[in-house]
Amino acid sequence: MLWQVAIRTLLADRGKLLAGLLGVAFSVLLVNLQGGLFLGLIGKASLLVHQGNADIWVGHREMHNVDFPHDIPRRWLPRIRAAQGVLAAEPITIGFSEIALPTGGFEGVTVFGVEPHSEIAPPWEIIEGHADALDHPHAVVVDQYDQEKLIHPAIGELREIGGVRARIMGKTRGMHGFLVTPYVFTTTDRAAQYTGKPSAHCSYFLVRVAPGADVEETCAAIRQRLPEAEVMPSEEYASVSINYWMTRTGLGISFGAAALLGLLVGLVMVGQTLYAMVLDRLTEFATLKAIGATEREILIVLLGQAAGIASIGIAVGLTAVMLLIAFYDSPQAPLEIPLSMMVVSSSGIFLMCTFASMLPYMRVRRVDAHSVLQS
Amino acid sequence: MLSSTNTSARLPPSLGDFTLNASFNASLSAGHDAAAHRPVAAVKGIRKYYELGGEKRWILRGVDFHVQPGECVILSGPSGSGKSTLLSILGCLLTPDGGELIIDGRAVEKLPPAQQALIRRDLIGFIFQRFQLIRGLSAEENVALPLALQGLPAAEAKRRAGELLARVGLGDHRRAIPTRMSPGQCQRVALARAVITNPKLILADEPTAALDSHAGAEAMNLLRALVKDSGAAAVVVTHDPRILEYADRQCHIENGLLQ
Numbered sequence: 001m002l003w004q005v006a007i008r009t010l011l012a013d014r015g016k017l018l019a020g021l022l023g024v025a026f027s028v029l030l031v032n033l034q035g036g037l038f039l040g041l042i043g044k045a046s047l048l049v050h051q052g053n054a055d056i057w058v059g060h061r062e063m064h065n066v067d068f069p070h071d072i073p074r075r076w077l078p079r080i081r082a083a084q085g086v087l088a089a090e091p092i093t094i095g096f097s098e099i100a101l102p103t104g105g106f107e108g109v110t111v112f113g114v115e116p117h118s119e120i121a122p123p124w125e126i127i128e129g130h131a132d133a134l135d136h137p138h139a140v141v142v143d144q145y146d147q148e149k150l151i152h153p154a155i156g157e158l159r160e161i162g163g164v165r166a167r168i169m170g171k172t173r174g175m176h177g178f179l180v181t182p183y184v185f186t187t188t189d190r191a192a193q194y195t196g197k198p199s200a201h202c203s204y205f206l207v208r209v210a211p212g213a214d215v216e217e218t219c220a221a222i223r224q225r226l227p228e229a230e231v232m233p234s235e236e237y238a239s240v241s242i243n244y245w246m247t248r249t250g251l252g253i254s255f256g257a258a259a260l261l262g263l264l265v266g267l268v269m270v271g272q273t274l275y276a277m278v279l280d281r282l283t284e285f286a287t288l289k290a291i292g293a294t295e296r297e298i299l300i301v302l303l304g305q306a307a308g309i310a311s312i313g314i315a316v317g318l319t320a321v322m323l324l325i326a327f328y329d330s331p332q333a334p335l336e337i338p339l340s341m342m343v344v345s346s347s348g349i350f351l352m353c354t355f356a357s358m359l360p361y362m363r364v365r366r367v368d369a370h371s372v373l374q375s
Numbered sequence: 376m377l378s379s380t381n382t383s384a385r386l387p388p389s390l391g392d393f394t395l396n397a398s399f400n401a402s403l404s405a406g407h408d409a410a411a412h413r414p415v416a417a418v419k420g421i422r423k424y425y426e427l428g429g430e431k432r433w434i435l436r437g438v439d440f441h442v443q444p445g446e447c448v449i450l451s452g453p454s455g456s457g458k459s460t461l462l463s464i465l466g467c468l469l470t471p472d473g474g475e476l477i478i479d480g481r482a483v484e485k486l487p488p489a490q491q492a493l494i495r496r497d498l499i500g501f502i503f504q505r506f507q508l509i510r511g512l513s514a515e516e517n518v519a520l521p522l523a524l525q526g527l528p529a530a531e532a533k534r535r536a537g538e539l540l541a542r543v544g545l546g547d548h549r550r551a552i553p554t555r556m557s558p559g560q561c562q563r564v565a566l567a568r569a570v571i572t573n574p575k576l577i578l579a580d581e582p583t584a585a586l587d588s589h590a591g592a593e594a595m596n597l598l599r600a601l602v603k604d605s606g607a608a609a610v611v612v613t614h615d616p617r618i619l620e621y622a623d624r625q626c627h628i629e630n631g632l633l634q
Contacts, residue, residue: 001523012511292496370463
C-alpha cells in the first residue's frame with residue numbers, strides 16, 4: 001500500500017514527475033555518451049594493434065605508442081623467426097608524411113606499410129577498388145571517412161606522398177586512428193619511400209605464435225635472441241598505447257569528470273524534484289504522520305518515489321542511448337557502449353536517485369504535523 | 376492495542392442514514408463495560424508555550440481534561456485560546472511542556488516519537504478541517520490507508536474501506552479521487568478514514584468549517600452516530616455554534632484555561 005501511495009502521489013503531479021524523469025534520462029544519456037565516446041576514442045588509440053592478427057609486437061626499446069614508432073633494423077627478422085614458438089613474423093613500417101592535394105595544398109598522413117599479401121598486419125575491408133589493390137604499382141589505400149581531408153580522391157587518381165608518386169587504388173572503411181592525420185596503407189617498400197625512411201629499417205615486427213605455443217614464453221624467447229628490442233604481447237601493447245594518451249593528455253580525467261557530472265545532474269534533478277514534490281505535499285506527509293505512519297514508512301514512500309523516477313528515467317535514457325548508437329556511431333566518433341557500461345551506469349544512477357530521496361526525507365522529518373495541519 | 380479485524384462489527388449497519396440497530400448497540404455495551412469508567416484520554420495540569428520574538432507565550436496554563444468512552448465533548452473558545460493545541464497534545468502530535476497525558480490508561484507524553492506514532496495509528500482517529508486526504512489516492516485507498524499502516528494486506532484493507540464507504544453513503548464513489556468529490560463527500564471520506572481502525576479516541580478539528588450548513592449537519596450526525604455506536608470518545612474543536620447541540624458535554628477554553 002505504501003508503494004501505491006508513493007507511485008500514485010508521484011503520478012498525481014505530472015509536471016514535476018516529467019522534470020525528474022528528464023533529469024534521470026539526461027543523466028543516463030550523458031554518462032553513457034561520455035563513457036561510450038571515451039571507450040571509442042581509446043579504442044582508436046589501439047586500433048592498429050587490435051585490428052591485426054599479430055600475437056606479439058616487437059619494436060624499439062621503451063616503445064609506448066603504436067602510432068609513434070622508432071626505426072629498427074630489418075635484419076632482426078631472421079632472429080625473430082628463429083625464436084622458439086614463432087610461426088611467422090613480418091616487418092611493418094609506420095611513419096609520417098604529406099600527401100599533395102588537388103588544391104595545391106598538403107595534408108599530413110600516417111603511412112602504414114605492410115608486406116604484400118600479409119596475413120598478420122591489420123586486415124582492412126576494401127569497400128571501393130580492387131581487393132588486391134596494393135599489388136598495383138604505386139598503389140595506396142585510403143579510408144573513405146578521410147575523403148574530405150584528402151579532397152575526395154578517386155580510384156585510380158594519382159597523387160604524391162612525400163614527393164613520391166602514389167595512386168589511389170582502394171578505399172577502406174573505419175580505419176580511423178587516434179591521430180587527426182589520415183592513414184594511408186601501402187607496402188613496406190613504398191612506405192619507406194613515402195616517409196623517407198631507409199629501406200633497411202622498419203617500425204615493428206608482427207609475430208604470430210605457433211599453435212599450442214605460449215605467447216609469454218615466445219616473447220621471452222624473442223627477448224633472449226633480441227635483448228635490444230622491446231617485445232610485448234598485443235594486448236599489452238594495446239594497453240600501453242591507450243595509457244599513453246590517457247596519461248599524457250588528461251583524456252581520462254576530462255571524460256571521467258563529464259561522466260561524473262552526468263551522475264551529479266541526475267542526483268540534483270531527482271533530489272530537487274522530490275524535494276519540490278515534498279514541499280508541495282507537506283500537509284500530506286503531515287497527515288501520514290498524524291495517522292500513524294512511522295519515519296521508516298515515510299522513508300519507504302520517498303524511496304518508492306525515487307525508485308519509480310529512477311526506473312522510468314533510466315528506461316527512457318537507455319532508449320535514447322540505443323537511438324544514439326544507431327544514428328550517431330561512426331569511425332570518426334565511435335560510440336562503444338557495452339552492455340556492462342549500461343548496467344553499471346544505470347545501477348549507479350539508481351543508487352544516486354535513492355540517495356537523492358534523503359534530501360526530502362530530512363525535510364519531512366522536520367515536519368511538525370501539528371502546525372502543518374492547523375494551517 | 377486495538378485489533379482492526381472487528382472494525383465492521385463495531386460499526387452500525389446503516390450509517391448512511393445514521394440509524395442504529397438495537398442488537399448492535401447491546402453487543403457494543405457489553406464489550407465496553409470493563410473500561411467504561413476509565414477515561415479514554417485525560418490530561419492533568421497540561422502546560423504548553425510557544426516562543427514568539429524570543430519570549431515565552433503560554434498557550435495552555437495547567438489544563439485538566441478528560442473524555443469518557445462513548446462521549447462527545449465539544450471544545451470551544453476564541454482564536455488563540457489553546458483549543459487546537461490541546462487537541463494536538465491529546466493526539467500526540469505535540470509534546471506538552473508540563474503535565475501529564477494519559478491515553479487508554481497509559482502515560483504517553485514522554486514516549487519517544489516512534490511509539491507515539493503507534494499510539495496514533497492504533498488508538499486515535501483524526502478528522503481535520505480541510506479533510507487532509509491524499510490527493511493521488513482514491514476514496515477507498517484513503518480510507519484503507521490506516522489499516523494498511525497497521526499491517527493489513529492492501530486487498531483486505533480496501534475491501535473493508537469499500538464496505539465502510541458504502542455505509543457512509545459513498546458506495547458509488549469508492550474509486551473517486553478527492554479532487555472529484557464535494558467538500559461534504561470529502562469530509563465523509565475523512566470520517567471513514569478516522570474510524571476504519573476502530574480507534575478509542577476520535578479528534579476532530581473544526582470538522583464543519585469547510586462545509587455548508589447541510590453538509591456540516593450531515594458530517595456531525597455521522598460523527599455522532601459513529602461515536603455513540605462504536606463506544607469511541609470524541610473531542611471536537613469548533614467555532615461553529617450550530618454543532619454545539621451534538622455535544623454530550625461542552626468545554627470552553629480561554630486564555631489557556633478551561634472555564
